[in-house]
Amino acid sequence: MEKILVIGALGQIGSELVPALRAKHGAENVITSDNKEHKEHHFRFLDATKKADIEGIIKDEKITTIYHLAGIISKKGEQEPLLARDVNLGSLFNVLDLAREYQLRIFWPSSIAAFGKTTPKSAAQHTITEPVETFYGATKIAGELFCANYHRKFGVDVRSLRYPGIISYKQLPLGGTTDYAAWMIHDAVTKGSFDCFLREDTRLPLMYMDDCVRATIELMDADASKINIRTSYNIQGFSCSPKELEWQIKKLIPGFTATYTPDDHQDIADNWPSYVIDDDARKDWGWRPQFDIRTMTVAMIDGIRKQLESSAEKIVR
Numbered sequence: 665m666e667k668i669l670v671i672g673a674l675g676q677i678g679s680e681l682v683p684a685l686r687a688k689h690g691a692e693n694v695i696t697s698d699n700k701e702h703k704e705h706h707f708r709f710l711d712a713t714k715k716a717d718i719e720g721i722i723k724d725e726k727i728t729t730i731y732h733l734a735g736i737i738s739k740k741g742e743q744e745p746l747l748a749r750d751v752n753l754g755s756l757f758n759v760l761d762l763a764r765e766y767q768l769r770i771f772w773p774s775s776i777a778a779f780g781k782t783t784p785k786s787a788a789q790h791t792i793t794e795p796v797e798t799f800y801g802a803t804k805i806a807g808e809l810f811c812a813n814y815h816r817k818f819g820v821d822v823r824s825l826r827y828p829g830i831i832s833y834k835q836l837p838l839g840g841t842t843d844y845a846a847w848m849i850h851d852a853v854t855k856g857s858f859d860c861f862l863r864e865d866t867r868l869p870l871m872y873m874d875d876c877v878r879a880t881i882e883l884m885d886a887d888a889s890k891i892n893i894r895t896s897y898n899i900q901g902f903s904c905s906p907k908e909l910e911w912q913i914k915k916l917i918p919g920f921t922a923t924y925t926p927d928d929h930q931d932i933a934d935n936w937p938s939y940v941i942d943d944d945a946r947k948d949w950g951w952r953p954q955f956d957i958r959t960m961t962v963a964m965i966d967g968i969r970k971q972l973e974s975s976a977e978k979i980v981r
């Protein structure tokens with residue numbers, strides 16, 4: 665019987681991964697935690713930079729598996745680089761050390777930020793990874809290397825995905841660079857216009873949230889013998905530019921207009937690949953995306969409209 669702790673459960677990915685894990689394992693077997701107060705029966709307040717606090721929950725709740733989602737992403741990481749270092753790497757070391765002591769299974773997300781300017785624009789699984797341009801990227805590539813080393817040296821079963829930009833509407837992303845995609849669709853529905861902080865031709869790897877949740881659970885469900893990559897697996901849903909997303913939205917909302925005013929998000933995006941080759945994930949544990957740019961846009965517009973109709977849930981920027 666698995667007893668799961670999700671760290672960073674209130675974030676964009678946590679808020680959709682948790683219901684999926686609960687549907688699979690039962691609500692009482694999925695303990696959520698974050699560094700914000702939250703009223704929920706199985707929720708525990710947690711600052712993941714404090715190892716003793718994580719250990720307290722592991723002991724109290726007899727945790728066997730941790731999904732460690734807490735992290736400072738790209739734009740925020742450049743504004744607060746030391747915070748990004750402490751949260752992204754400090755908390756990862758806490759979790760890896762505890763995994764070693766308590767024989768826990770770990771999921772930890774890396775990102776396309778692990779690549780850098782010297783990476784080919786179509787990024788293979790094993791390629792140049794020198795993200796010297798961002799603190800965020802440095803924490804991700806360092807984290808990946810330590811995951812692989814904790815596995816090799818101490819036998820820790822830690823698994824990871826290099827998440828592309830994740831697009832969702834239930835909780836819109838904040839503090840990142842690929843955030844533009846979810847906000848473009850959101851603003852198309854709510855305002856009919858959007859000013860994009862990236863150039864129109866900035867092609868990046870993206871993925872719809874349903875694929876992200878499914879990929880994460882499938883990776884963790886895979887037999888250990890199938891996991892050949894212990895740094896982090898390349899994975900993507902599709903690849904597109906803001907202009908291509910604008911065209912896609914216009915098919916469904918013909919009056920939509922987009923303008924382009926690149927700001928310092930662009931300096932971050934320019935270091936990232938346009939496309940990631942995810943053949944190893946496909947071969948090792950059967951990864952297949954289900955959403956492309958068209959089906960993602962349809963699902964997003966539909967979801968945002970339904971959410972706006974429901975007075976119970978409001979989207980706040």
Ligand code: AKB
Pocket residue numbers: 737738739775776777827828829830839840841842843
């Ligand atoms: C960001 O834009 O910072 C994240 C990421 C790709 O890691 N979505």
